[in-house]
Amino acid sequence: MEKKGFFSRLKEGLAKTRQNITEKMDxxxxxxxxxxxxxxxxxxxxxxxxxxxxxxxTRLIEKVRERVREERIREAQRVRAVLKxxxxxxxxxxxxxxxRFPAVFLVVGVNGVGKTTTIGKLAHMFQSQGRKVLMxxxxxxxxxxxxQLEVWANRVGCQIVRHTEGADAAAVVxxxxxxxxxxxxxxxxxxxxxxxxxxxxxxxxxxxxNRIIEREYPEAHKEVFLVLDATTGQNAVSQAKMFKExxxxxxxxxxxxxxxxxxxxxxxxxxxxxIPIRYIGVGEGMDxxxxxxxxxxxxxLFEEA
Amino acid sequence: MAxxxxxxxxxxxxxxxxxxxxxxxxxxxxxxxxxxLALLEADVNFVVVKDLINRITQRAVGQExxxxxxxxxQVIKIVNEELTALMGGTQSKINMAPNPPxxxxxxxxxxxxxxxxxxxxxxxxxxxxxxxxxxxCDIYRPAAIKQLQVVGEKVGVPVFERGQVDPVEIAxxxxxxxxxxxxxxxxxxxxxxxxxxxxxxEELSRIKAQVKPHEILLVVDAMTxxxxxxxxKSFDERxxxxxxxxxxxxxxxxxxxxxxxxxxxxxxxxxxxxxxxxxxxxxxxxxxxxSRILGMGDxxxxxxxxxxxxxxxxxxELEKKLREQQFTLEDFLDQLQQLKKIGSINxxxxxLPGVDVQKLSASGALNEKELIKAEAIIQSMTPxxxxxxxxxxxxxxxxxxxxxxxxxxxxxxxxxxxxxxxxMMKQMSNIEKAMKRGRFKFPFL
Numbered sequence: 001m002e003k004k005g006f007f008s009r010l011k012e013g014l015a016k017t018r019q020n021i022t023e024k025m026d027x028x029x030x031x032x033x034x035x036x037x038x039x040x041x042x043x044x045x046x047x048x049x050x051x052x053x054x055x056x057x058t059r060l061i062e063k064v065r066e067r068v069r070e071e072r073i074r075e076a077q078r079v080r081a082v083l084k085x086x087x088x089x090x091x092x093x094x095x096x097x098x099x100r101f102p103a104v105f106l107v108v109g110v111n112g113v114g115k116t117t118t119i120g121k122l123a124h125m126f127q128s129q130g131r132k133v134l135m136x137x138x139x140x141x142x143x144x145x146x147x148q149l150e151v152w153a154n155r156v157g158c159q160i161v162r163h164t165e166g167a168d169a170a171a172v173v174x175x176x177x178x179x180x181x182x183x184x185x186x187x188x189x190x191x192x193x194x195x196x197x198x199x200x201x202x203x204x205x206x207x208x209x210n211r212i213i214e215r216e217y218p219e220a221h222k223e224v225f226l227v228l229d230a231t232t233g234q235n236a237v238s239q240a241k242m243f244k245e246x247x248x249x250x251x252x253x254x255x256x257x258x259x260x261x262x263x264x265x266x267x268x269x270x271x272x273x274x275i276p277i278r279y280i281g282v283g284e285g286m287d288x289x290x291x292x293x294x295x296x297x298x299x300x301l302f303e304e305a
Numbered sequence: 306m307a308x309x310x311x312x313x314x315x316x317x318x319x320x321x322x323x324x325x326x327x328x329x330x331x332x333x334x335x336x337x338x339x340x341x342l343a344l345l346e347a348d349v350n351f352v353v354v355k356d357l358i359n360r361i362t363q364r365a366v367g368q369e370x371x372x373x374x375x376x377x378x379q380v381i382k383i384v385n386e387e388l389t390a391l392m393g394g395t396q397s398k399i400n401m402a403p404n405p406p407x408x409x410x411x412x413x414x415x416x417x418x419x420x421x422x423x424x425x426x427x428x429x430x431x432x433x434x435x436x437x438x439x440x441x442c443d444i445y446r447p448a449a450i451k452q453l454q455v456v457g458e459k460v461g462v463p464v465f466e467r468g469q470v471d472p473v474e475i476a477x478x479x480x481x482x483x484x485x486x487x488x489x490x491x492x493x494x495x496x497x498x499x500x501x502x503x504x505x506x507e508e509l510s511r512i513k514a515q516v517k518p519h520e521i522l523l524v525v526d527a528m529t530x531x532x533x534x535x536x537x538k539s540f541d542e543r544x545x546x547x548x549x550x551x552x553x554x555x556x557x558x559x560x561x562x563x564x565x566x567x568x569x570x571x572x573x574x575x576x577x578x579x580x581x582x583x584x585x586x587x588x589x590x591x592x593x594x595x596s597r598i599l600g601m602g603d604x605x606x607x608x609x610x611x612x613x614x615x616x617x618x619x620x621x622e623l624e625k626k627l628r629e630q631q632f633t634l635e636d637f638l639d640q641l642q643q644l645k646k647i648g649s650i651n652x653x654x655x656x657l658p659g660v661d662v663q664k665l666s667a668s669g670a671l672n673e674k675e676l677i678k679a680e681a682i683i684q685s686m687t688p689x690x691x692x693x694x695x696x697x698x699x700x701x702x703x704x705x706x707x708x709x710x711x712x713x714x715x716x717x718x719x720x721x722x723x724x725x726x727x728x729m730m731k732q733m734s735n736i737e738k739a740m741k742r743g744r745f746k747f748p749f750l
Contacts, residue, residue: 045351048345048351048531049351049531050531051348051530051531051532053346054342054345054346055346110528110553110556111416111418111553112415112416112417112418112526112553113416114415114416142452143451143452143454143455143456143459144448144449144451144452144454144455145448145452147447147448147451148446148447148448148449148452150447150448151447151448152447165455196553196555196556197556197557198555198556198557229416229526229528231414231526231529231530231532231533231536232526232528232529232530233348233528233529233530233531233533233558233561233562234346234347234348234530234559235348235528235556235557235558235559236528236530238557238558256414256415256416265530
């Protein structure tokens with residue numbers, strides 16, 4: 001298969017997203033040549049339907065209203081540009097992801113967001129950059145999760161450390177760290193069992209895994225990625241908050257952006273918790289994980305059809 | 306528990322109305338604005354919210370309210386009725402085929418919990434005396450078949466699989482197999498998909514055409530946002546759904562998807578998944594859920610749970626003892642242990658009317674540890690002491706406290722609350738005699 005450029009793949013993946021939001025936007029701006037309350041109400045509707053959330057939407061609309069007033073904007077078209085700027089300002093990353101190796105990724109999230117698949121894609125991404133990757137099969141809870149990760153390891157051609165189902169996840173991670181050190185691994189990616197962020201005991205287990213990484217592998221660059229499902233609604237904010245409290249999440253990976261879901265929730269997550277978005281999953285293939293680029297994301301979101 | 310967040314917000318919005326003797330249009334509109342925000346924050350679909358608010362407002366500012374003596378209560382009644390109507394009125398059950406096997410096809414997006422839910426449903430039906438067969442038609446996701454085999458084994462239901470061949474063929478063979486093996490329910494676990502994936506949608510249609518399922522159930526993650534209705538709509542358009550199973554309702558999601566799906570597709574929610582254990586699948590009762598959302602409690606579910614977990618004979622014995630005032634600390638201990646079977650204190654209290662669990666938990670009133678302490682204290686008493694607590698003197702108290710790892714104050718507190726409880730029961734049994742009501746009593750409720 002021909003390797004496509006980043007933007008074309010991102011755009012493809014986001015095609016649905018873009019279509020949804022921009023179609024409505026276009027319709028909106030066509031019928032409103034003037035700036036009035038109705039226009040703002042409908043803008044609000046578009047954002048809420050994209051899962052941006054009531055709080056963030058209200059804040060965004062307020063900001064746009066303010067600027068419209070101050071800058072004496074009279075055309076509806078110009079309002080769109082202002083909204084785009086405001087969303088971009090919200091999403092812009094204050095800090096770049098500066099990886100240094102050896103590195104260790106801890107991948108966490110609730111059930112069914114696509115952690116294991118994302119780990120497969122991450123492993124593939126770094127293997128093809130010439131890094132030596134090791135996976136730790138830390139989901140010892142869900143039936144057949146270990147096998148699923150193993151299939152990915154074979155596909156990608158990387159190494160894997162596994163125990164059996166029901167084993168202590170922290171022990172798997174401990175062993176994987178020792179293996180990573182002795183085998184000269186560049187990147188260790190630790191899978192964890194999906195857990196609802198409201199389950200205290202499971203969250204404590206995660207904290208323990210996190211502690212083990214800090215203690216046993218202090219020399220490695222550590223990233224904790226929270227995987228969020230783009231179809232998730234306002235609950236994603238609650239998920240991000242709780243995981244951040246327990247294991248200090250350093251970045252978000254947004255999956256399943258190729259559905260009809262609009263993924264607007266990351267705007268709320270970024271705005272309310274300040275956690276940067278690092279990667280997005282835009283398809284089911286191995287190559288369909290992309291570094292998140294705020295500008296491209298907003299551009300693609302608002303691009304004219 | 307899901308819905309709590311929504312409950313709190315709605316209660317706050319409606320509270321402003323309850324005290325008022327007269328309601329102006331402005332009062333109602335203001336309350337409705339809060340209700341609207343609460344629903345949107347809970348991920349109820351935007352269009353559904355708009356519709357709902359319009360209907361409630363119309364009814365609330367109309368005749369219905371103005372002539373009522375308690376207008377605030379009347380508004381809450383309207384909201385409750387509208388919410389119930391939105392979720393589909395009465396409970397919907399699985400359609401069983403007149404000639405077995407009944408074929409149930411499970412469909413849904415990736416990660417919604419199809420495989421786990423298939424096993425849960427199989428376990429649920431098995432408990433009801435059916436003999437289900439699970440069918441592994443997800444041939445794409447790595448290790449999906451293995452996963453179904455593992456969970457199938459856990460609930461004691463056989464799994465039919467043919468490896469990674471055409472799923473349509475697997476489904477066909479499975480139904481044949483079920484007929485031969487006298488299996489009366491066939492549950493087909495299909496591959497997860499993003500519903501824009503035409504190829505896989507096509508495959509589902511072919512499976513449907515081949516096995517002609519009696520039920521097609523869509524599995525939806527309760528945390529889904531505004532997109533939930535699009536998902537349900539597109540599956541319904543392609544396959545014609547019979548019902549929905551909502552999963553992961555045990556998180557802190559406000560579960561707005563539950564409210565929207567029925568409203569938009571007209572398909573009822575039949576079951577809800579409430580946890581990671583394989584028996585955490587409950588039939589969905591829309592009217593009860595509406596009451597729960599409004600904080601009006603869910604006594605019916607509580608009673609059912611109690612009936613399922615409590616030993617009938619013991620309950621009758623207990624009732625007799627209560628009536629004859631022979632209730633001892635031994636019975637008290639017994640009650641404690643039975644109570645634990647029903648669920649955590651939080652679960653139980655969340656079903657009671659007018660209780661905001663989050664607030665209660667925060668205040669420390671629902672301390673599971675207190676119950677464990679009480680158990681330990683009673684277990685450190687001699688049988689004689691349990692039957693006749695009045696013989697417990699200072700030295701015995703000291704021994705009990707040491708034995709249970711508590712303090713003398715703890716022992717005193719327990720004895721005192723037991724006395725109070727006995728007193729309360731005496732009064733209650735008098736009332737009960739007069740009213741001849743149900744037979745379950747819980748010391749803590």
